[in-house]
Amino acid sequence: MEYDVVIGLEVHAELKTNTKCFCSCKNESGVEPNTNCCPVCIGLPGALPVLNKKAVEQTIRAGLALGFDINRTAVFERKNYFYPDLAKAYQISQLVKPICIKGHLRVGEKDIPIDRIHLEEDAGKLVHSNDGNTLIDYNRGGVPLIELVTDALQEPHIETADEAIEFLEKLRQIYIYAGVADCLIEKGQMRADVNVSLKPKGSPIYGTKVEMKNIMGFKSVYRAIQYEIERQKDILDDGGKVEQETRKWDDDKGINFTLRTKENSQDYRYFPDPDLLAVNISEAEIDKIKSTMPRLPDELKKIYTEEYGLSEYDADVLLQFKHVSDYYNECVELYRQPKTVCNWITTEIMARIKTETGAGPILIDKTDLVWLMKNVDDKKINRLSAKDVLSKIWGTQLHAEQEAKRLNLIIDIDNNALDNIIKNVVDNNATVVQQYLTENDPKILNYLVGQVMKETKGKANAGDVMAKIKEIVNK
């Protein structure tokens, strides 16, 4: 039987703020356990939350980047449940009045409807030690988190694992470009819950949805969705009924299993948090955030392709990492040759920074890269020499111009001297020249050019040398 697949996503992202959501502890990861903690975020008796306005601002910014309406009044509620990483035994979240309502994100040709983005606090982390004990690190407890929920009841739907991944990747890019979140997947800064339901093709009635919570990494999300679609297909094909439940994705085994059935679903007993005032958001505040919104990927892509004439592919390579596209934009500001700059960055720079999971920092100052590009274009330095210089100064305090001079790579040989060297090389390699003239093999010509370059210590322009050799031998 043929089915329509409906996929819903709930995406959590840790906001980029200096301090936590409801206290003044630092919002940072990678520090000693339980060092960024205070009475508020470890839920000591009598401690009270005080809202970090910056977290609200960042949530609004995320919403505006995705075309959301911003609620003029937002309310924090308590989501009550017991878990050791949840210090107060309730999470401050939003239910009835979230900050952002009704947005969308373009995936392929579809505008995927999004129901809401709300602001909440993250929980701490359980650490299972070698001796079988479970320890709690509350550093992450109280870190501001935004939760985005797609509106799977509205069309168009996310229908395939590929679309889901595209949605997540695009969302991640937008968050990063808007400056609201770093979304480092490996640090758990972006996490997705997925729900999947199947219905007979064309049926207006939705099938039973199955949820899979807290899947780490997009690859796992992809596999989990593929698996769940197949699982439900099998059940339905056999005439069975899909149970409404939460299943846990086991990435190692590549299967999922029942975590909680509907009967055992938790009742979170949400109610407005009496410790926090309702958040009033003014038009002026929204306008201010709009006016400071950084350029987002779609806008930049348009500039790259339409204004700068880059290919879609190159534009995507540059946009894949915000710091790369930022660097590109800065270089183009200094040197209005967008294509040249693109070529250097997508090859030389990317080769140096690309890692398995992302991209490291660019360790050459933009003025140095611009100097190299410009002098190659002006034939003041050879491309190969320029690449050497780049390698030499990468990750150091050295500068391109000084290094090129120190290595004596700047092309300043006069034409007579060059002509003499070429003549000598041609004369001293008579057999090679003869071979070239009969075989017309460019490799042989390159060998001759190489000999000249060696004699000039790389200070001649290889293209010019080649032209001159051709001229002489063909005489």
Next chain:
Amino acid sequence: MIELGVIDIREKIFSGELTSEQITKAYVDEIKKSNINAVIEIFDDAIDTAKQMDERIKNGYRGKLAGVPILVKDNILIKGKHCSAGSLFLKDYIAEYTSTVAQKLIDEGAILLGRTNMDEFAMGSGTETSFYGKTLNPHDNSRVPGGSSGGSAAAVAANLCAAALGTDTGGSIRQPSSYCGVVGIKPAYGRVSRYGVIAFASSLDQVGPITKNVEDNALLLEILSGQDKNDETSENEPKVEYLKDYKNSISGLKVGVINSVEDMLKGLESEKNYNLAKQFLIDSGAEIVNLDINNMELVLPVYYIIAPAEATSNLARFDGVKYSRRSEKAKNIDEIYKFSRTEGFGDEVKRRIMLGNYVLSSGYFDAYYNKARSLQAKLRDEFLSAFKNCDIILMPTTKGEAYKLGSKTDPVDAYKEDIFTVSANITGLPSISIPFGSGSTGLPIGMQLLAPHFMEKRLYHLAKFIESNKEIK
């Protein structure tokens, strides 16, 4: 000297008639002699602090509470001191930071003398549910002192301190003040910071002073009040010297009386005192305005939905995982929760946790919690419009004298104790209880005054007038 109040002690210390050390020692001795179990711990550094304070005062220090020994309720945190909210669950808990209210007392030179007994997690009307045992009424040891701030009110009445802090969620300062014959105020919600006070019902809780006279009370509230960056619900209201322009006249004052309250009072012990108070006000030149406030009989159900709902969530952090007592029987995380909470909480607390969970659970939320909230909004509006016709409202604080220890065996019967006090919490209005006469066995009974939001000044002016001019019957 122990019968002295805050201002008297301070002035005697400033004039050199008395030292902080002397008065502190006197209270420590008195507490040790006392049999009413009002104080569960005397802080071991109190006398040393008093000695140091005497030195500072000699050098010219003039804090508003310089050298004055004050007790705090056992749900107010002081760094390095035990704080248990009267519960086994927090028996060994030592506070890691100081509450804003305690800090404000310290900043004015007060000597924090110790902590007072209370109903467990402030849930009760008789200070009978404390892990530390019952507190006795100092006027009649067979009776309750009221609750939940029974330890504080009894300690003030028994001259175990100059004054004490209490907290009031549904009457927990005013009702024991009435039973012990002292002055207690529940300030307007938002007047005093709740930071560092173990929460019962966050939208209703307020800290307030319990004192021997009105002037002391006004001084303490002035010190305690003010917006706190650590408490979003504390309001940016200017500090008021409540009795600065006090005049010994209430001529023309419009005092509201609520018809439905008068109906409820019929046949109760306090009816006589209430009528005497009314007559006293009329005789003093006040004008009585009769008020119709609908739904008055619903204040109790509204309160007993909202307060447990918030409490159930506030008390969830006591789970045996972190700082609260962990059951020794627990072998895994589920057992830590289950056994620790079963052992750690007393019956009344458990009852309210269950009640709170019930009214918040899906399927019942609209019928209970949301309905209570909408009724609460209606009641607020009604009181607001009532104050268009009057300056202040008069009510009894309690139904009568303090009841006998152990006599409230039916929980609902005990809840009904709060009938006259909860409306101030539900509406957020400031309310004071001052002694006014006595009941059938000669025990004190208090009268309650309510004022519009942040108009505590009106409460203190009328309270001071009554205190200065009433004839004790």
